[in-house]
Amino acid sequence: MNQENLVPLRYPLSAKGALEPPAEWAELRERCPVARVRLPSGDEASLLTRYDDVKMVLSDPRCTRRLDAEDAARISESESGGVFNAPMATALYSAGQQRWRMMLTKWFTAKRVNALKPGIVAMTDRLVDEMIESGHPADIKARVGFPLPVWVICDLLGVPDTDRDRFARWSDMMLNLTRYGQTEIDAAEAEFGAYLTAHLDMKRADPGEDLLSSLLTATDADGAGLTDIQLVATGQALLVAGHETTANMIGKMLAMLLSERRRWERLVADPSLVRTAVEEALRFDANPGFGMPRYVEQNIEVAETLLPRGTTVVCSMAAANRDENTFAGADEMTLDRSPNPHLAFGSGPHSCLGQSLARTELQTVLEVLLRRLPTLELAVPAEELRRVEGLVVGGLRELPVRW
Amino acid sequence: MKVILDQDKCVASGQCVMAAPEVFDQRDEDGVAILLNDSPSEAGTEDVQHAASVCPALAIRLSA
Ligand code: HEM
Ligand code: SF4
Numbered sequence: 001m002n003q004e005n006l007v008p009l010r011y012p013l014s015a016k017g018a019l020e021p022p023a024e025w026a027e028l029r030e031r032c033p034v035a036r037v038r039l040p041s042g043d044e045a046s047l048l049t050r051y052d053d054v055k056m057v058l059s060d061p062r063c064t065r066r067l068d069a070e071d072a073a074r075i076s077e078s079e080s081g082g083v084f085n086a087p088m089a090t091a092l093y094s095a096g097q098q099r100w101r102m103m104l105t106k107w108f109t110a111k112r113v114n115a116l117k118p119g120i121v122a123m124t125d126r127l128v129d130e131m132i133e134s135g136h137p138a139d140i141k142a143r144v145g146f147p148l149p150v151w152v153i154c155d156l157l158g159v160p161d162t163d164r165d166r167f168a169r170w171s172d173m174m175l176n177l178t179r180y181g182q183t184e185i186d187a188a189e190a191e192f193g194a195y196l197t198a199h200l201d202m203k204r205a206d207p208g209e210d211l212l213s214s215l216l217t218a219t220d221a222d223g224a225g226l227t228d229i230q231l232v233a234t235g236q237a238l239l240v241a242g243h244e245t246t247a248n249m250i251g252k253m254l255a256m257l258l259s260e261r262r263r264w265e266r267l268v269a270d271p272s273l274v275r276t277a278v279e280e281a282l283r284f285d286a287n288p289g290f291g292m293p294r295y296v297e298q299n300i301e302v303a304e305t306l307l308p309r310g311t312t313v314v315c316s317m318a319a320a321n322r323d324e325n326t327f328a329g330a331d332e333m334t335l336d337r338s339p340n341p342h343l344a345f346g347s348g349p350h351s352c353l354g355q356s357l358a359r360t361e362l363q364t365v366l367e368v369l370l371r372r373l374p375t376l377e378l379a380v381p382a383e384e385l386r387r388v389e390g391l392v393v394g395g396l397r398e399l400p401v402r403w
Numbered sequence: 404m405k406v407i408l409d410q411d412k413c414v415a416s417g418q419c420v421m422a423a424p425e426v427f428d429q430r431d432e433d434g435v436a437i438l439l440n441d442s443p444s445e446a447g448t449e450d451v452q453h454a455a456s457v458c459p460a461l462a463i464r465l466s467a
Contacts, residue, residue, distance in 0.1 A: 059460075102415075105434035110420035339456030349414050351459040356417045 008044055011037035011314065012290060018385040018396055019255060021286035025049055025319040033303035037314065043073035045293065045312040049319035051326040051343070053302050057315055059348020063294035072295045073312035092233050097350075099220050104234070104353060107156070107211045113356040116152070120361060123151050124368040132372075136402035137379035145250035145399070149243045149361060157235055158203060158210025166195070171243040174236075189236075196232040211238075242354045248388070248395025249358070250365050253281035255399055256333060257366075259382035266335060268374045271367065277335040278362045283321045283342035284333045287387060289394035291316040292346060317343040373403040404448055405466045406441045412462035419458055423450035436462065 013022035028035050028049045035047040048054050057063045066072065092100055106112070124144065131143040150168045154160075159167065173180050173188035180188075200212060207213040212235060219225045226234070257263045257277070267273055296311040307313060321342045322330045345352035352358065369376055379400035388395045406426060415434030419427040426443050427436050443451055455463040 102433050105415040106431060108417065109415070109429040109431075109434045110417035110424070111429060113417070339453050341456045345416075345459065347459045349460070351414060351416060356421060359421070 008036040008038040009047070011039055011045070011047060015286065017383060018387045019252070019259060019286060019382065021318070021322060025316075025322060029319060029323055034305040034307070039073055039314075040076045041074040043312070045073045045314050046307060047291075047314050047316060048302065049316050049323075050303065051320040051323035054315045054317055054320035054343055055347045057294055057300075057302060057313055058292060058317075058343070058346050058350070060300065062296065062298040062300050063313065064297050065293075065350070066295045066297070067293055067312070069295050069310075071310045073293075075290070075293065092230065092237055100226070100230070100234070101349075101353060103215065103218055103220055103226065104211075107214075108353055108356055110356050113360050116155075116357070117360055117364065119155060120148075120152060120364045121368065123148060124364050125372070128368055128372050132403075137400045138402070139398040140254060140401045141247070141251035141396060141399040144365060145254075146247045148250065148365065149246035150239070152357065152361060153239055153242050156211050157199075157238070158208045158212055159199065163195075167192075167239060168243070170195075171239045174240055192236060192239075193232055196235045197228070199235075200228060200231055238354070241352075242357070244393045244395070246354075246358050246361055248393050249282070249285070249362060251396045251399045252285055252287065252394075253278065253362060253366070254369075254376075254401075255378070255382070255385060255396055256281055256284060258376065258378045258401070259385075260333075261377060263333065263335060264376065267366070268370055271370050273335050274363050274366050274370070276338055276340065278359060278366065279340040279342065280333055280335055280337050281362070282344035283327070283337070283340055285318060285321075285344065285394075287394035287396075288318045288344065289392050290314070291318070317346065375403045376401055377403070404443065404451065406438060406443065406451060407464040407466065408436055408438045408441075409462045409464070410435050410437075412460045414460045414462075416459050419454040419463060422454035422457055423447060426451055427454060 009024065013024050015022040028047070033048065033050045033053055035049070037045055037047045039045055048057060067075070127144045127147055131138050131140065147164070147168065150164055150171065154164050154167055170188050170192040173185055174192070200216065203210070203213045204216055207216065212231060215226055215231055215234065217225070257267065267277055292315045294313050294315065296307050296309055296313060299309050300307050321327070321344065324330045326341070345355040345358070379402045385399065386397045388397050413436045415429065415436070417429055417434065419436055420429055425447055426438065426440050428439055429436055451465065455465055
């Protein structure tokens with residue numbers, strides 16, 4: 001029934017539990033690898049769910065992120081289409097995505113991120129201290145998962161500790177297409193932009209060891225630098241791309257491990273599994289949010305189906321990550337799975353720039369909690385966990401724990 | 404085992420360095436991967452296979 005589901009499925013698909021995959025995934029992969037879906041805006045798109053197809057489209061240069069093209073499907077009712085085509089994305093792409101990325105990658109190399117690790121451990125310990133002090137039950141998503149990635153990004157940008165909370169609020173508002181209205185989102189974006197502009201002026205006068213200070217004077221191979229608008233957009237992009245994603249993943253990872261407590265116990269017994277366990281949590285995440293939309297610029301063929309120019313495709317990395325053809329026992333969470341070429345960070349030249357940092361944050365949270373709170377457990381039955389409302393990034397509203 | 408790295412494909416994700424730090428590093432200027440050792444020992448085989456499988460750019464090939 002390739003592409004022949006006559007009535008388009010409503011997308012995003014819904015699932016029973018907060019940690020369960022939508023029932024349709026398996027059937028779509030099997031029988032309808034290119035499925036018609038209707039997005040919240042009412043526009044139609046094609047949904048891909050097989051590993052090979054998703055991987056191919058994510059890295060194919062004919063499938064772009066030009067979702068502002070006239071005939072591209074809009075994602076949601078909100079005018080701007082949210083973070084997928086916010087003004088800041090436009091500002092960045094005007095700088096040339098590859099050029100911009102080249103100037104930033106050196107801040108995200110494995111070596112750099114390893115150097116950040118002791119700082120990340122200290123921040124995590126401090127957050128866990130504060131959580132322990134206020135007693136249980138505690139919402140570990142709010143206490144640890146949500147603040148840690150903001151703290152890390154603030155550090156990277158040279159933002160003082162005292163402004164971390166404002167950063168967290170801006171980030172929360174810019175990503176919440178459903179919880180806040182467009183006027184509030186625009187206001188947060190403007191306030192955040194003004195803060196970053198002032199912050200840049202300060203760094204210009206008194207440069208530090210941070211990413212923005214270095215980008216102020218950095219040039220690409222042709223000797224060109226980034227404009228102020230592009231630098232502000234870079235700060236915004238890093239917060240938007242690196243906060244809510246990582247915060248939610250921390251929550252979901254812990255929920256997956258604690259909801260079947262023998263998984264947690266296995267890690268307590270053998271903490272050397274942390275690295276593979278983090279990868280498996282990324283793969284197993286059944287609630288990652290929207291997936292990655294792409295705009296087809298030239299006809300392509302996927303799963304023996306022609307996708308004509310002008311099609312909007314939605315790549316479900318999470319559905320691909322459960323593809324039995326790539327992952328044996330795909331519906332089992334296997335803490336020592338290796339190799340684990342999951343697509344949680346995308347694939348190809350656009351794949352997540354911050355993935356080493358994200359991995360390090362996830363590993364650190366796990367290491368610190370295993371060391372400090374080996375008796376950690378859920379404070380509510382897993383069935384009572386609820387998904388966040390937002391459209392873009394999936395997560396749990398809260399994660400009550402005790403120890 | 405021989406390791407072949409295609410630097411033109413590399414997207415500087417650093418995953419190979421995380422997986423097999425004895426075999427891969429990244430250039431400071433642009434994060435593009437470099438090979439420290441193109442014929443790693445038996446003991447390093449598993450790490451290198453892991454690196455090749457997690458490379459998002461499929462830039463690492465292994466041959467016997
Ligand atoms: C668990 C946490 C994270 C997940 C699941 C995640 C996932 C992703 C995905 C799926 C993409 C898009 C790939 C595509 O379009 O094909 C992406 C892009 C990106 N991510 Fe992440 N990410 C995470 C954390 C971070 C962090 C911590 C940062 C940086 C502070 C970051 C920075 C970026 C940037 C800058 C891009 C755009 C790259 C480009 O356009 O070339 N991400 N991420
Ligand atoms: S994993 Fe692949 S893309 Fe990433 S740095 Fe290594 S070779 Fe380059």
